[in-house]
Amino acid sequence: MPRTVAPFPKPTIMKGGMRETQAIVERIKRVNRGYQRLELAVDRSLSSLLPGQALLVRRISKDYEAENWHPYLRELWFPVDILASNMLVLEQPAREQFLPGQLLSILGPIGKPLRFRQKLRNLLLIAYETPPTPLLLMLPPLLAQGTSITLVAMGAARDYDCAHLPEEVEIIQANDDHSWQDMVMTVGWADQAFVLVGAGLELTRFAEVMRLIRARRQDVPANTIFGFFQRQLPCGVGACQACMLPIRGAAKLQCLDGPAFDLTQLRLA
Amino acid sequence: MAIEITRPGKTSLIVATPVMPAAGSLGFADEYRNLIDYANLGAVVTNPATIEPWQPAAGARIVPLDAGLLVHTGLPNPGLRALLRQYRRAWRKLPIPVVLHLLGTTPDQAKRAVELLDTVDEVAAVELGLADEIDVAEATALVRAAATIEKPLLVRLPFYECAELALPVADAGADALVMTAAPRGTARDAQGGRLVSGRIYGPLIKPLVLRILGRLRRELPAELPIIGCGGIHSPTDARDYIEAGAAAVQVDTATWAQPKMLERIARDLGGWIATRHADALLDEWHPDMRRGDSQQRRGKG
Numbered sequence: 001m002p003r004t005v006a007p008f009p010k011p012t013i014m015k016g017g018m019r020e021t022q023a024i025v026e027r028i029k030r031v032n033r034g035y036q037r038l039e040l041a042v043d044r045s046l047s048s049l050l051p052g053q054a055l056l057v058r059r060i061s062k063d064y065e066a067e068n069w070h071p072y073l074r075e076l077w078f079p080v081d082i083l084a085s086n087m088l089v090l091e092q093p094a095r096e097q098f099l100p101g102q103l104l105s106i107l108g109p110i111g112k113p114l115r116f117r118q119k120l121r122n123l124l125l126i127a128y129e130t131p132p133t134p135l136l137l138m139l140p141p142l143l144a145q146g147t148s149i150t151l152v153a154m155g156a157a158r159d160y161d162c163a164h165l166p167e168e169v170e171i172i173q174a175n176d177d178h179s180w181q182d183m184v185m186t187v188g189w190a191d192q193a194f195v196l197v198g199a200g201l202e203l204t205r206f207a208e209v210m211r212l213i214r215a216r217r218q219d220v221p222a223n224t225i226f227g228f229f230q231r232q233l234p235c236g237v238g239a240c241q242a243c244m245l246p247i248r249g250a251a252k253l254q255c256l257d258g259p260a261f262d263l264t265q266l267r268l269a
Numbered sequence: 270m271a272i273e274i275t276r277p278g279k280t281s282l283i284v285a286t287p288v289m290p291a292a293g294s295l296g297f298a299d300e301y302r303n304l305i306d307y308a309n310l311g312a313v314v315t316n317p318a319t320i321e322p323w324q325p326a327a328g329a330r331i332v333p334l335d336a337g338l339l340v341h342t343g344l345p346n347p348g349l350r351a352l353l354r355q356y357r358r359a360w361r362k363l364p365i366p367v368v369l370h371l372l373g374t375t376p377d378q379a380k381r382a383v384e385l386l387d388t389v390d391e392v393a394a395v396e397l398g399l400a401d402e403i404d405v406a407e408a409t410a411l412v413r414a415a416a417t418i419e420k421p422l423l424v425r426l427p428f429y430e431c432a433e434l435a436l437p438v439a440d441a442g443a444d445a446l447v448m449t450a451a452p453r454g455t456a457r458d459a460q461g462g463r464l465v466s467g468r469i470y471g472p473l474i475k476p477l478v479l480r481i482l483g484r485l486r487r488e489l490p491a492e493l494p495i496i497g498c499g500g501i502h503s504p505t506d507a508r509d510y511i512e513a514g515a516a517a518v519q520v521d522t523a524t525w526a527q528p529k530m531l532e533r534i535a536r537d538l539g540g541w542i543a544t545r546h547a548d549a550l551l552d553e554w555h556p557d558m559r560r561g562d563s564q565q566r567r568g569k570g
Contacts, residue, residue, distance in 0.1 A: 069336040200460025239296030244325040
């Protein structure tokens with residue numbers, strides 16, 4: 001079947017190395033009406049995770065032989081905090097049932113750390129139709145270095161209760177038409193922005209957000225606005241190629257080169 | 270242990286253990302190097318390659334199913350020449366034979382591809398993937414064109430046409446048959462809300478393929494090896510395939526959920542095949558053991 005020919009990605013060499021390890025749920029805390037936080041005792045190699053990196057998680061029984069194949073795919077989890085050298089905090093919907101002692105099989109780390117500007121003063125985070133969970137790990141280190149952070153919730157993201165987030169983070173609930181007060185200032189002042197959308201229809205949603213931004217900011221230079229993907233990843237190592245994305249100049253893989261890509265380089269729908 | 274998984278001949282493919290990944294599951298080379306010890310596998314089968322570059326599919330590529338998944342990637346690959354440039358060095362470093370999975374499109378393309386692959390030392394064998402809904406005439410023409418290769422030629426049969434194609438394809442020059450490609454199906458993508466077509470993977474595929482394989486094993490020439498593929502998620506699954514008549518097995522998406530499972534199956538099956546001929550227990554087997562030695566020893570004990 002005929003296909004448009006575009007340059008193919010060079011294979012990416014993964015540094016640091018993904019590992020398969022086990023973790024155990026130590027504590028569970030409800031943080032708002034819809035979400036709970038799990039404190040996981042993990043392998044020490046995972047304590048050096050950086051914002052943007054994720055884990056592929058599978059719940060397992062103590063008897064590893066008695067395998068249950070539902071769900072079949074591993075879940076993509078983004079840590080929200082690192083408590084100690086072997087303790088990660090993850091956020092999961094409250095409807096998911098976990099008990100202390102639950103064993104997890106973990107593949108990770110997945111993806112590349114986010115790259116922030118050296119002198120980042122104003123950071124804009126936009127969550128559109130999805131909870132902002134994958135963006136939360138970056139909050140403590142950036143706040144500590146004095147970055148001012150604005151988090152805009154658009155669409156279904158407004159259902160996420162942000163009361164437990166650090167109070168230094170400015171939270172904005174967008175209107176139904178996706179606008180918000182002082183939008184020109186928020187968008188114009190941002191040195192860097194990360195736009196997180198739900199899995200499925202990402203390219204359409206990124207295109208919508210880019211239109212909003214371009215309407216309020218004349219100049220959108222490269223490496224300023226990043227789209228943050230959270231697609232389901234079957235393998236996480238670049239083998240299945242199910243997460244290949246259309247980037248100008250070359251196709252890239254979310255699992256190896258992502259999760260964040262420059263929205264000026266992405267072929268948006 | 271040396272296991273011949275293609276027809277006997279001067280260029281047959283010999284592996285140390287009859288377990289390998291299925292095309293499309295382990296990448297083009299050593300993507301799983303941090304998670305799997307390739308030395309424990311029999312061979313590595315690459316992701317599908319075509320003469321010309323193919324781009325990824327648009328829209329949903331993965332639809333989770335109950336105990337399985339539907340995959341529709343569009344089989345992206347940079348084209349055979351670019352692929353050889355990118356991966357030859359990695360293949361050279363692998364401790365096991367590399368089987369390149371070639372997607373059959375036209376006889377002319379297949380011929381061009383195998384002429385090129387005959388010059389590539391790093392590729393030990395070629396696995397020709399036949400498209401779904403291909404008819405017998407098209408399939409045999411493709412296989413005849415690809416069979417001009419001097420290296421062993423494995424042919425992966427499509428699921429629904431497997432029974433109809435097996436004998437003609439074997440006669441056209443296949444050195445081994447891979448049964449089968451994952452069946453195609455359609456499922457609704459919960460995120461996008463649309464029906465998506467793609468290949469179906471999961472444990473439920475095994476009994477379906479096992480039945481076809483068992484029947485065809487009886488009908489096909491005994492010297493033609495069959496490699497079983499579909500729904501293998503445990504060492505027991507792999508043993509079932511061997512018992513049904515397969516000479517080797519390919520493991521597909523179970524590796525994504527449990528990367529170590531491929532190695533576990535390889536270790537188990539390698540040990541089982543080595544020892545069962547001598548009717549020995551794993552820990553008492555040695556390479557020079559003959560049938561009956563084990564029983565004699567146990568009798569003496």
